[in-house]
Amino acid sequence: MALLGYILLVAGFMVGIYGEVRFLVVAYNRNLWWFFGCLFVPLVAWVFLCLNLKATIKPFGVSLLGLVLAGLGCWMSGVIWPY
Numbered sequence: 001m002a003l004l005g006y007i008l009l010v011a012g013f014m015v016g017i018y019g020e021v022r023f024l025v026v027a028y029n030r031n032l033w034w035f036f037g038c039l040f041v042p043l044v045a046w047v048f049l050c051l052n053l054k055a056t057i058k059p060f061g062v063s064l065l066g067l068v069l070a071g072l073g074c075w076m077s078g079v080i081w082p083y
Contacts, residue, residue: 005077009070016066022059026052 027048028035037044049056074081 002077005073005075005079008073009077009079010073012066012068012070012073014066015069016063019059019061019063019066023049023056023063026055026059030055 023045024035024038027038027045030048030052034044034048038048049060
């Protein structure tokens, strides 16, 4: 069971990173300032998501799916994050 958890954890991280890269590609295609804002300023990505929901919903969903997979894998493998 722990092996499957670790596999899901790694797969979730990879899917999440892919979704984030796709999100940044959409931001780069809009404007270079949106790209750097989404990359370095924390809340700009949420503003960009709300303003360009039609173009960013798929990358955001893929990133969210990766987060859920990683969380499920973390739970299944018994990984305890330090507090």
